[in-house]
Amino acid sequence: xxxxxxxxxxxxxxxxxxxxxxxxxxxxxxxxxxxxxxxxxxxxxxxxxxxxxxxxxxxxxxxxxxxxxxxxxxxxxxxxxxxxxxxxxxxxxxxxxxxxxxxxxxxxxxxxxxxxxxxxxxxxxxxxxxxxxxxxxxxxxxxxxxxxxxxxxxxxxxxxxxxxxxxxxxxxxxxxxxxxxxxxxxxxxxxxxxxxxxxxxxxxxxxxxxxxxxxxxxxxxxxxxxxxxxxxxxxxxxxxxxxxxxxxxxxxxxxxxxxxxxxxxxxxxxxxxxxxxxxxxxxxxxxxxxxxxxxxxxxxxxxxxxxxxxxxxxxxxxxxxxxxxxxxxxxxxxxxxxxxxxxxxxxxxxxxxxxxxxxxxxxxxxxxxxxxxxxxxxxxxxxxxxxxxxxxxxxxxxxxxxxxxxxxxxxxxxxxxxxxxxxxxxxxxxxxxxxxxxxxxxxxxxxxxxxxxxxxxxxxxxxxxxxxxxxxxxxxxxxxxxxxxxxxxxxxxxxxxxxxxxxxxxxxxxxxxxxxxxxxxxxxxxxxxxxxxxxxxxxxxxxxxxxxxxxxxxxxxxxxxxxxxxxxxxxx
DNA sequence: GCCGTTTTCGGCCCGACTGTTTTCAGTCG
Numbered sequence: 337x338x339x340x341x342x343x344x345x346x347x348x349x350x351x352x353x354x355x356x357x358x359x360x361x362x363x364x365x366x367x368x369x370x371x372x373x374x375x376x377x378x379x380x381x382x383x384x385x386x387x388x389x390x391x392x393x394x395x396x397x398x399x400x401x402x403x404x405x406x407x408x409x410x411x412x413x414x415x416x417x418x419x420x421x422x423x424x425x426x427x428x429x430x431x432x433x434x435x436x437x438x439x440x441x442x443x444x445x446x447x448x449x450x451x452x453x454x455x456x457x458x459x460x461x462x463x464x465x466x467x468x469x470x471x472x473x474x475x476x477x478x479x480x481x482x483x484x485x486x487x488x489x490x491x492x493x494x495x496x497x498x499x500x501x502x503x504x505x506x507x508x509x510x511x512x513x514x515x516x517x518x519x520x521x522x523x524x525x526x527x528x529x530x531x532x533x534x535x536x537x538x539x540x541x542x543x544x545x546x547x548x549x550x551x552x553x554x555x556x557x558x559x560x561x562x563x564x565x566x567x568x569x570x571x572x573x574x575x576x577x578x579x580x581x582x583x584x585x586x587x588x589x590x591x592x593x594x595x596x597x598x599x600x601x602x603x604x605x606x607x608x609x610x611x612x613x614x615x616x617x618x619x620x621x622x623x624x625x626x627x628x629x630x631x632x633x634x635x636x637x638x639x640x641x642x643x644x645x646x647x648x649x650x651x652x653x654x655x656x657x658x659x660x661x662x663x664x665x666x667x668x669x670x671x672x673x674x675x676x677x678x679x680x681x682x683x684x685x686x687x688x689x690x691x692x693x694x695x696x697x698x699x700x701x702x703x704x705x706x707x708x709x710x711x712x713x714x715x716x717x718x719x720x721x722x723x724x725x726x727x728x729x730x731x732x733x734x735x736x737x738x739x740x741x742x743x744x745x746x747x748x749x750x751x752x753x754x755x756x757x758x759x760x761x762x763x764x765x766x767x768x769x770x771x772x773x774x775x776x777x778x779x780x781x782x783x784x785x786x787x788x789x790x791x792x793x794x795x796x797x798x799x800x801x802x803x804x805x806x807x808x809x810x811x812x813x814x815x816x817x818x819x820x821x822x823x824x825x826x827x828x829x830x831x832x833x834x835x836x837x838x839x840x841x842x843x844x845x846x847x848x849x850x851x852x853x854x855x856x857x858x859x860x861x862x863x864x865x866x867x868x869x870x871x872x873x874x875x876x877x878x879x880x881x882x883x884x885x886x887x888x889x890x891x892x893x894x895x896x897x898x899x900x901x902x903x904x905x906x907x908x
Numbered sequence: 909g910c911c912g913t914t915t916t917c918g919g920c921c922c923g924a925c926t927g928t929t930t931t932c933a934g935t936c937g
Contacts (some may be wrong), residue, residue: 348909356920360909392909429926431935452915468927517937530937558925576924594937601921606930612922892918 341365344494347413349432372848420445429476487525491837516590522877528572540575595648673703681706684865693866699894708756753789762795771800780814828905835875847882874907
C-alpha cells in the first residue's frame with residue numbers, strides 16, 4: 337500500500353506533473369506507514385480522510401486498492417512511462433527526471449542496460465549529461481549493487497556515529513556538536529549519519545573530519561556541508577558546520593523528520609515567520625534569536641517535542657494543544673534491566689559478570705531469565721538446573737552490593753499455548769517472561785490463539801518479544817495484535833519492549849497501541865553478554881517513540897515494587 | 909492532491925551542492 341503510493345509520487349514526478357500533487361502522495365504514504373490504528377478499520381468507518389494530508393481522492397484510491405487489490409490510476413500511470421524506470425531511480429544520483437530521459441533517449445530499461453550504456457559512452461551524448469555525470473552514474477550503480485540492505489540497524493550505527501561525534505567535538509574551534517537525522521530520532525533503521533556542529537571556521541573542521549581514519553573517501557564538500565563515505569559498510573556521513581547562532585535551527589532542520597519539519601514550517605508561515613537551517617526570520621528579514629530547540633517550539637506557541645516523537649504522527653497537534661505527555665519514560669527513570677541470559681543457558685558471561693556490568697550502568701536490579709527446557713538449541717534449563725541456579729544467584733547477591741539479581745525465566749510458549757514449566761516451578765519465580773521461539777509458521781488465527789491461551793496461565797507476567805520479528809531478516813509471525821493487546825489489558829499481562837537492535841519488539845506503533853489500551857510495559861535488553869545491557873537504551877528509545885510515559889513502564893520501579901507490581905497486575 | 913475563522917482558488921518549505929550550464933535544472937535532504 338505504502339509502496340504503491342510512493343510509486344505514484346515518483347510516476348507523477350517523472351511526468352513532470354505539479355510537484356505538490358506528487359508530494360501529496362508521499363505525505364499520504366508517510367501518514368499511513370506511521371498509523372497506530374488498523375487501516376481497514378479506518379476505511380470501514382470512513383475516517384481515513386480525516387487524517388491531515390489525506391483527502392477524498394487518496395482515501396478512495398486506498399479503498400480501491402484494499403478491496404480489489406488493484407489500483408487503476410496506478411496502472412494507467414505505469415503504462416504511460418518507460419519500463420524499468422522504477423528500478424532506475426533506485427540508483428543514487430539518478431532521479432525521476434533523468435531516469436525517464438535516459439529510458440526514452442537510450443532505451444535503457446534496467447540498471448544493467450544503464451551500466452552498459454555508460455560503459456559504451458552513450459550517456460554523455462544525451463542533453464544535460466557529460467563525462468562526469470556518466471562516471472558518477474557508474475559509481476552510483478556500483479553502490480546500488482553493493483547495498484543489499486540499504487538501511488542499517490540503529491544499534492549497529494550508533495557506536496560508529498558516537499565515535500565520529502566525539503572526534504568532531506574535540507576538533508579545535510567546535511562549539512557545539514550533535515548527531516541529527518533518524519539516528520537522533522532513534523528510528524529502528526538509519527540510512528546515513530548526520531552530524532551537526534557549530535564553529536567559526538568550518539574549513540578547519542572539515543579538514544580534520546575528512547582525515548579521520550574511518551573515512552574511505554570524500555563524496556563532496558562545500559561551504560557548510562561535507563559528505564564522506566566510511567570504510568565500514570559504505571556508510572555515508574554528512575557533516576554540517578554553521579555559526580553557533582544557527583546551531584539550534586540547523587540541528588532541528590537536520591533532525592527531521594522531514595514530515596515533522598515541513599509541518600512546522602507551515603505553522604511558522606501562518607505566523608509570518610520563515611524557518612530554515614539558517615534561523616527564523618520575520619517577513620521583513622529580521623532574524624529572531626533561537627538559542628536552543630526549545631526556543632524554536634516556544635516561538636510557535638507549542639510544547640517542546642523530543643526528537644523521538646518528531647514523525648508527524650499526532651505530536652504536533654498534541655503539542656499545540658498542550659497535551660503532549662511531559663513525563664515520557666527516560667533512561668534516568670529505569671531502575672533495573674529486564675531479560676538477561678548468562679552462561680547457564682546461551683549467554684556469554686557469568687551471573688556475577690552480568691551483575692557487575694549492570695551495576696556499572698547504574699542499575700539497581702537485573703532479572704535473570706534463562707531459556708526453558710524446550711529451547712534445547714539455546715541450552716534451556718531443566719527444572720533441577722533452575723533450582724541450582726538460584727543458589728548461585730543468592731551467592732552473587734551476597735557478593736555484589738547495590739545490585740540485586742531477580743530470579744526469573746524466559747519460558748517457552750509451546751505450540752498449544754501452554755508454558756514449558758510446571759506451575760509449581762513458575763510460582764516460585766519472581767519474574768516470568770513467556771516467549772515464542774519455535775513453530776513460527778502457524779497462521780494468524782492459530783498464533784493469536786496460542787498467545788491468548790498462554791495469558792490464561794496466571795504465573796505468566798510478561799509477554800516477551802511479541803511478534804518474533806528480526807528486522808530485515810525475519811518477518812513477524814502473523815498475529816492479530818489488537819486482540820492480543822486487548823486481552824493483555826484485560827488480564828494484566830505486561831508486554832516487553834525488547835531493545836535488542838534486530839528485534840525492537842514491540843515496535844513503535846505497537847507500543848502506542850498498547851499504552852492506549854492501558855497495557856503496562858517493561859523495557860528490556862535481551863542481553864546475552866555484558867555489553868548487551870546497553871540495549872536497554874534502544875528499548876527506552878522505542879518506548880518513547882511510542883509515547884510511553886514513566887508510569888507505563890514497570891521497571892521504573894525499585895526491585896521490590898517491580899516484583900509486586902507484576903503480581904498485582906495479574907491479580908487485578 | 910490538500911487545504912481554508914481573510915481564500916472553494918491559488919497557494920503549497922527551503923537551501924546546498926553538482927554538473928551542465930552561459931542563468932539553471934536535477935538531486936538530495
